[in-house]
Amino acid sequence: MLGLLIFLFLVPNYFCEDNTRNDIRPVPLINFPNSVKVEYTNFRNWAGETNIQTWIAYPESPDQILQLANWAKENSMKIRPCGLRHSWSRLVTEKGFDNVVLVDTTKHLNKMGIISSTPGNASFWAEAGLSMVSILEQLESSNLSLASVPTTGDVSIGGVVAVGGHGLGIPTANDKKPLGHTFGSISNLVIEFTAVVFDSTSKR
Numbered sequence: 196m197l198g199l200l201i202f203l204f205l206v207p208n209y210f211c212e213d214n215t216r217n218d219i220r221p222v223p224l225i226n227f228p229n230s231v232k233v234e235y236t237n238f239r240n241w242a243g244e245t246n247i248q249t250w251i252a253y254p255e256s257p258d259q260i261l262q263l264a265n266w267a268k269e270n271s272m273k274i275r276p277c278g279l280r281h282s283w284s285r286l287v288t289e290k291g292f293d294n295v296v297l298v299d300t301t302k303h304l305n306k307m308g309i310i311s312s313t314p315g316n317a318s319f320w321a322e323a324g325l326s327m328v329s330i331l332e333q334l335e336s337s338n339l340s341l342a343s344v345p346t347t348g349d350v351s352i353g354g355v356v357a358v359g360g361h362g363l364g365i366p367t368a369n370d371k372k373p374l375g376h377t378f379g380s381i382s383n384l385v386i387e388f389t390a391v392v393f394d395s396t397s398k399r
């Protein structure tokens with residue numbers, strides 16, 4: 196079985212109907228964690244229909260994402276993950292976007308490792324910001340691959356799994372599905388993932 200472990204963080208996302216906005220002024224980031232890199236900069240999606248100025252943070256570890264989530268909760272802000280910005284719709288930016296810091300996982304959270312390359316029982320782990328093309332390249336160096344992947348490699352594994360992304364390969368009439376592979380959603384391959392979630396007891 197070719198399994199996939201994803202170090203993914205999940206925070207709520209909402210569909211949106213906002214038009215491109217350039218009128219947003221930077222809200223001050225009060226008490227923002229010193230160790231996390233952040234900048235007020237341009238966010239443009241692949242098709243260019245979203246093109247705004249906004250805060251973007253670049254965590255270097257899962258622990259920094261926790262720090263960001265707790266900071267947002269304590270300071271009436273929101274964080275929202277972004278991958279390689281290939282979504283057609285405005286999943287990342289939405290109406291009432293003013294108090295949001297985007298969390299870009301692609302800059303630093305982009306490592307992976309092979310857990311097992313045993314044929315039929317291979318698995319690897321990957322951080323959420325790693326691109327599909329990097330995953331395929333590194334799998335290839337261990338003589339592994341995925342049966343069906345999205346058309347473009349410039350999408351992050353976190354973004355793909357978050358939206359239920361799928362590969363484009365389909366089995367022909369006489370094809371047998373290779374053991375442990377899928378022709379459906381990439382998430383079918385995930386056997387374990389780590390997520391940032393809200394604990395209603397500690398309120399963090």
Ligand SMILES: Cc1cc2nc3c(=O)[nH]c(=O)nc-3n(C[C@H](O)[C@H](O)[C@H](O)COP(=O)(O)OP(=O)(O)OC[C@H]3O[C@@H](n4cnc5c(N)ncnc54)[C@H](O)[C@@H]3O)c2cc1C
Binds near residue numbers: 203278282350361
């Ligand atoms: C040219 C092109 C070809 C495409 N081909 C295919 C295809 O063959 N199959 C297919 O299924 N899709 C396809 N897509 C769509 C694309 O795969 C999805 O939009 C995918 O989500 C893009 O990943 P991303 O890294 O760009 O994510 P983004 O667009 O940056 O984010 C997408 C969503 O995922 C959320 N997200 C991102 N990272 C995380 C994370 N770590 N944790 C939780 N949520 C997260 C974001 O908040 C947002 O809601 C294509 C898009 C383009 C532009």
